[in-house]
Amino acid sequence: MNDRALNVIGLALVGVVGAAFLILTPRFAELDAVLELTVFMIMAILALSLALVWGYGGILCFGQSAFFGLGAYTYAIAMFNIGESTGPLLLAIGLPAAFAALLGYFMFYGRISDVYLGVITLTVTLILFNSVNSTAGPEFHIGVARLGGFNGIPGIPPLNIPGNKAAPVDLEGMFYLATASLLATYFGLRWLLASRFGRIIVGIRENERRAELLGYDPRVYKLATFTVGGALAGFAGCLFANWGAFVSPTIFGLAQSAQIIIWVIVGGRGTLIGPIVGCIGIQWLTTALGANQPSGSDWMTNLMANAPFILGIILVAFVLLVPRGLVPTLGDIGHWLLRLRARPAAPSLKPKQAEEG
Amino acid sequence: MAVPLLETRDLTMHFGGVRAVHNVNFTLAEGELRCLIGPNGAGKSTFFKMLTGQLEPSHGRVLFRGRDISHAHAHEIARLGIGIKTQVPNVFDGLSVRENIWLAASRIHSVRHANGVVDEMLARIGLIPAADRLVGQLAHGQRQWVELGIVLSTDPVLILLDEPAAGMTHEEVQKTAELVREINRTKALIVVEHDMQFIRMIAKQVTVFNQGRVLVEDAVEDILRNPLVRDIYLGKQAAA
Structure with missing residues (x-):
């Protein structure tokens, strides 16, 4: 019962903080800060997609970037061909979802075990990277959209108000859209995980054999989870292509796919807020480190400007020292403190009950 | 004759050259309570795994109310009404x-x-x-x-219990035996157990497995008197 109350408080807190952030940021922050926060929000949606697939579904997906990239490319290509953004947006969600469903079908119905699942998904995203990377020539085009190979696709038209081509979403609008989408995704996933479906996928993660012996088909549930994850990543990809008006094959690359996993590890598997915190924290750090210009002789400044090096140290530190991630560990400490405060008072009143509690 | 609840015909499981279960013909009536005994490695757990779809038999068939479930998935078998409590x-x-x-x-x-x-x-x-x-x-x-x-x-029709009394205290064993009898009022059961006291508390009909085959099948009193069973199973304990 206490847990339920904490749960409601947590939800309300996220709602209030999220809404305040959504409304207040554009009023008080500079435009470049708003621009940067927008991409953090978009990446946090991507982090949530893996939080669902890996953290709750127990599916070790090392290639979540495949669906992210597909979403971005699908939006870009469809946008050049169609011009009005409603269709491209839906395609950017539907195509990655369909691709995830197809890939998931072969993996789950082929009974591929965890480690190989990681290898296959990573390979898929690297194959996409190499394929798209080598489409630089003018002969590679879909409709009027040139794929551009390693140069990427520049000048992607922005989303517009549905049905009205003449009303594109501006930079501030993009912030509102990305933040609102993140909040909607968060609450949507909370709802999904509290539903029968969500509880069953967690059961399957905990003990697949037991779930099977109870009459649940794990393949169906994993496939559905993986597909939803693909759709969410595709949606994030669509927003990302909008944000920079640009997409290039590095979106499928190793660095991108590794980053998503790091966000989830640092923030904490088995939570939703954790990967959001991990994602925003790490991105903020990356940006801050990138601002340090290496200035010749001073080795310390040089070191601090080496973002991958610092991030590597952070990842290793987390895996070794905080293996469960930031949010679950903080939660444990919080519970421990609460109990510590509750204990001295309780025994003097009702010793028996205090022991049971 | 009525269709039995569960029937296996020449059920066989080979792991490489090892015959874990070999040509087992086993029949269980609706609502029956059957005990399965046999030394370690006799094939009892493998037999259970084939009944629940966790292992696909090398040969032979499993029929549940006349329906062939030898190659069905574990979740399909569970949905037909077979539940299992595994050893661990x-x-x-x-x-x-x-x-x-x-x-x-x-x-x-x-x-x-x-x-x-x-x-x-x-x-x-x-x-x-x-x-x-x-x-x-x-x-x-x-x-x-x-x-x-x-x-x-x-709410299964048939419940398989693999060593339900293992690691329990005497009182817990009695409580479990009571529960098994209570369950048996509405459901069929197959119970694998080593604890002879427990078997005595619950069993009517007992099937003895040895080296992957059915050695003998009889009423519990006769099984406990059977010199062959004593040799392979009880005798070994008495000698040890």
Whole structure:
């Protein structure tokens, strides 16, 4: 019962903080800060997609970037061909979802075990990277959209108000859209995980054999989870292509796919807020480190400007020292403190009950 | 003659050159309680795994109410009404006792109805005080009870129990025997057990496995007097 109350408080807190952030940021922050926060929000949606697939579904997906990239490319290509953004947006969600469903079908119905699942998904995203990377020539085009190979696709038209081509979403609008989408995704996933479906996928993660012996088909549930994850990543990809008006094959690359996993590890598997915190924290750090210009002789400044090096140290530190991630560990400490405060008072009143509690 | 609840015909499982189960013909009537005994490695657990779809037989067939389930998936067999409590408690260790039972109950009940069923089951297995604890933190005996609760909550027609009394105290064994008899009022059971006292408490008909084959099948008193059974099973214990 206490847990339920904490749960409601947590939800309300996220709602209030999220809404305040959504409304207040554009009023008080500079435009470049708003621009940067927008991409953090978009990446946090991507982090949530893996939080669902890996953290709750127990599916070790090392290639979540495949669906992210597909979403971005699908939006870009469809946008050049169609011009009005409603269709491209839906395609950017539907195509990655369909691709995830197809890939998931072969993996789950082929009974591929965890480690190989990681290898296959990573390979898929690297194959996409190499394929798209080598489409630089003018002969590679879909409709009027040139794929551009390693140069990427520049000048992607922005989303517009549905049905009205003449009303594109501006930079501030993009912030509102990305933040609102993140909040909607968060609450949507909370709802999904509290539903029968969500509880069953967690059961399957905990003990697949037991779930099977109870009459649940794990393949169906994993496939559905993986597909939803693909759709969410595709949606994030669509927003990302909008944000920079640009997409290039590095979106499928190793660095991108590794980053998503790091966000989830640092923030904490088995939570939703954790990967959001991990994602925003790490991105903020990356940006801050990138601002340090290496200035010749001073080795310390040089070191601090080496973002991958610092991030590597952070990842290793987390895996070794905080293996469960930031949010679950903080939660444990919080519970421990609460109990510590509750204990001295309780025994003097009702010793028996205090022991049971 | 009525169709038996469960029937195996020449059921065989080979692992490489090892015959874990060989040409087993076994019949169980509706509502029957049968005990399976036999030394370690006699093939009892392998037999259970084939009945529940966890292993696909090398040869032979498994018929459940006349329907061939030899090649069915584990979840399909579970849906037909066969539940199993495995030898090592097979539960959701990372979830609470309540959630464990709920996951089982919600397979056959609507979400709203399932909560009521969960409360009833928690009372029945005596775990209301532990309802919100993680199953992984419970003692071995309690985890056995959780698994029993899980199996019962899916309301199966046939329940397979693999060593339900293992690692239990004398009182717990008696409580388990009582529960088994109670379950048998409405459901068929096959119980694998080593504890002869427990067998005496519950059994009528006993099947003895040895080296992957059915050695003998008889009423419990006759089995306990059978010199052949003594040799392979009880005799070994007496000698040791």
